[in-house]
Amino acid sequence: MIRNTFIRKACLFSFVVGGFVTAGRLHAQGETHKGLAIEKDRTAGYKASTGSEAKLIEVTDELPCDPGSTVYIGDIIRRVTVLTTHENKVRLVTTVAYEGTCRYSNEQWLDILELKVSGRPGHLHVKCGNMEPGEEHNFNFQLAPNNLFFSPPGPPAPSRHRTPDLPQRKSLNDLTPNGTVVFDASGKWLYKKGNIRRNIYVYVPIGTKLDIESRYAEVIVDSNVREVNARIMNGNLTMRDADKLVLTNSYGSVYVGNIVDARVDLIHGWFHAKNMSILDINSKVSTVELGAQGKVKMISNDDQYEMESAEMISGGKNYGSLRVITLKNSLDLSGVSADIKVHNIDPDVSLVKIDGQYADLRLPVDNLKDYTVYFEGRGSNLYTPFDRGHATDSSFKVTVGTGKKNSFWLKCSNCTLDMK
Amino acid sequence: MDKLKEYLLGHKAGLDVDSPADGAWEQIESKMSLERRGSASWRIRYAVAASLIVLSGAGLWLVIRKDKAPADTAKQGSGINRAPAPRGDSGKAAVNGVASAPPGQNRDGGPKPAGHKTRHEKPMEPSDAVGMIDKSYASLIDFQLKKLRATPLYAENGSYFSFYVEQFKQMDQDEQAVRNDIKRYGLTNEFLEQLINVYQQKLNVLKNLETEINKMNNKVREKQSPRVQPELHYLDI
Numbered sequence: 175m176i177r178n179t180f181i182r183k184a185c186l187f188s189f190v191v192g193g194f195v196t197a198g199r200l201h202a203q204g205e206t207h208k209g210l211a212i213e214k215d216r217t218a219g220y221k222a223s224t225g226s227e228a229k230l231i232e233v234t235d236e237l238p239c240d241p242g243s244t245v246y247i248g249d250i251i252r253r254v255t256v257l258t259t260h261e262n263k264v265r266l267v268t269t270v271a272y273e274g275t276c277r278y279s280n281e282q283w284l285d286i287l288e289l290k291v292s293g294r295p296g297h298l299h300v301k302c303g304n305m306e307p308g309e310e311h312n313f314n315f316q317l318a319p320n321n322l323f324f325s326p327p328g329p330p331a332p333s334r335h336r337t338p339d340l341p342q343r344k345s346l347n348d349l350t351p352n353g354t355v356v357f358d359a360s361g362k363w364l365y366k367k368g369n370i371r372r373n374i375y376v377y378v379p380i381g382t383k384l385d386i387e388s389r390y391a392e393v394i395v396d397s398n399v400r401e402v403n404a405r406i407m408n409g410n411l412t413m414r415d416a417d418k419l420v421l422t423n424s425y426g427s428v429y430v431g432n433i434v435d436a437r438v439d440l441i442h443g444w445f446h447a448k449n450m451s452i453l454d455i456n457s458k459v460s461t462v463e464l465g466a467q468g469k470v471k472m473i474s475n476d477d478q479y480e481m482e483s484a485e486m487i488s489g490g491k492n493y494g495s496l497r498v499i500t501l502k503n504s505l506d507l508s509g510v511s512a513d514i515k516v517h518n519i520d521p522d523v524s525l526v527k528i529d530g531q532y533a534d535l536r537l538p539v540d541n542l543k544d545y546t547v548y549f550e551g552r553g554s555n556l557y558t559p560f561d562r563g564h565a566t567d568s569s570f571k572v573t574v575g576t577g578k579k580n581s582f583w584l585k586c587s588n589c590t591l592d593m594k
Numbered sequence: 595m596d597k598l599k600e601y602l603l604g605h606k607a608g609l610d611v612d613s614p615a616d617g618a619w620e621q622i623e624s625k626m627s628l629e630r631r632g633s634a635s636w637r638i639r640y641a642v643a644a645s646l647i648v649l650s651g652a653g654l655w656l657v658i659r660k661d662k663a664p665a666d667t668a669k670q671g672s673g674i675n676r677a678p679a680p681r682g683d684s685g686k687a688a689v690n691g692v693a694s695a696p697p698g699q700n701r702d703g704g705p706k707p708a709g710h711k712t713r714h715e716k717p718m719e720p721s722d723a724v725g726m727i728d729k730s731y732a733s734l735i736d737f738q739l740k741k742l743r744a745t746p747l748y749a750e751n752g753s754y755f756s757f758y759v760e761q762f763k764q765m766d767q768d769e770q771a772v773r774n775d776i777k778r779y780g781l782t783n784e785f786l787e788q789l790i791n792v793y794q795q796k797l798n799v800l801k802n803l804e805t806e807i808n809k810m811n812n813k814v815r816e817k818q819s820p821r822v823q824p825e826l827h828y829l830d831i
Contacts, residue, residue, distance in 0.1 A: 250779075251779075251782065251784055389775075390775070390782075390784040390785065390788060391784075408772070408784075408788045408791070424768075425768070425788065425791055425792065425795065442765075442768075442795045458761065459761060459795065459798065459799055459802070475757055475761075476757065476758070476761075476799070476802050476806075492757065493757070493802065493806055494802070510754075511806050511809065511810065532749075532806075532809060532810045532813055553813070553814070553817040588749070588810070588813045588814060588817070589813070590813070
């Protein structure tokens, strides 16, 4: 009996000891894997390895500015919001996120973030990112080697502006994620954090003229302004009402409010505007959505236009389409292969003149009683609510009512004309 | 009758009622229980031996694993990399379940280690992502270009659509501009999105061109007599 009890106890002891040993090993192994995971994150460079929380402080810069001044805002990649203020100064406000003990002054942070308000009275410069005032970007780039990402980094491009130092743990081959940069105590780029959103606010006096140059960035003009001159490349611009807008936009999206006078150049862009009194637009391969328009002068190539209403439309339109819900005064366009559709022709419209080919035209005359139609064009399909009388294969002239109120001068070969 | 027979017949009653002696069954039972107890103790011994063997085996296996794991951890964590293996070893490494390092350098600028255990999937390199985007869009664009080149123009020659050809060339330069910016500022999501946008716009331009060609061809062909053989043109794009 004693021997049996001893064996049982020995067995139990060995199991217990074995279990502890195994559990200990497994625990140790788990720690090792955890360590690997931490190392993996650290290698990735985007996650805090220490787990310490980022702190936020406000950074500002400002200069006195008269209300009638021009304020230049140069922005690359950053998100900038412009607001008007009753104070006679330009003020830049943003936040910076950091870990550890902050040893930097406001000015030093501004330098690190490449933010600055400078200039002379009447013409101030706000730098948001590595693009200083007056820097012109040549669109005719020289071709570079195709193997861009594996080519050794060469000397910096000859430029009078400093290329920012590559942040810590970042090389040309790294894809930085979205988010706001968090710095360490020594001002180095530590990582990016997605749940922190850094906005750069620029306050300008009411009545200021804005001169904006933006690349790969989002600019929001969140107040009504007097005048905006903007060059947007590969970015977005959202703005409220303005008296005057001069816009150049390539590969970008632009939303604007009500504008009195607008001059717009678009290339591969998207332009949405509310009501404008005068619009002079030159566009290529773009989409344009407009509210109620006064006088529109366009040079368009392969664009899609939509307008709620327009008083006068004139210019050239090649390819693409133009759709107007209500035409109020006149339309005079020439070009090739441009589909033009007007849903409602107001009785006050004096002239509709189109010179084109290979186009679909829709010009309903339901609302009209006294109009004249001159049509010329071979190989067209015609759908009219009136009898064309002695029409030949290529032309006709028809007068309905007195024929004096509205005139249609249409020259279009191989077109489809629908006036029903 | 012999004497034995006589004896048996004389003691017949005594022979039939013969019973075991007192304590005989207890003695037998005690012997049997001793044998049973002896066999049970052997089973326990076998079980203990087997469990000890299993435990010692598990302990030995964990010790071996522990000895390996810190080596890998140290290798990855300390940044100390092995010397790059000669090219000839790459195939051998692959056979042994060790992933060969991609071309290029690591973050520290040093050469990549010859290989490491593939315990987790390696995240895709950004340059790979750009390469994949290039490759997929390039094949789409090539497909669209081939289609357009093979589409006959029934009414106009290629110069009628010269705008699209010029625009397409211009977009090559725009694409290169984005690449130059990536080179200058580093690769960010904004640049990557823009690169995709340029490719998308290229496809849009080609799609628009196709639409315009089809529109023109349809308008001309529906009016043409089937007996008339139209002069065909092709696009040089």
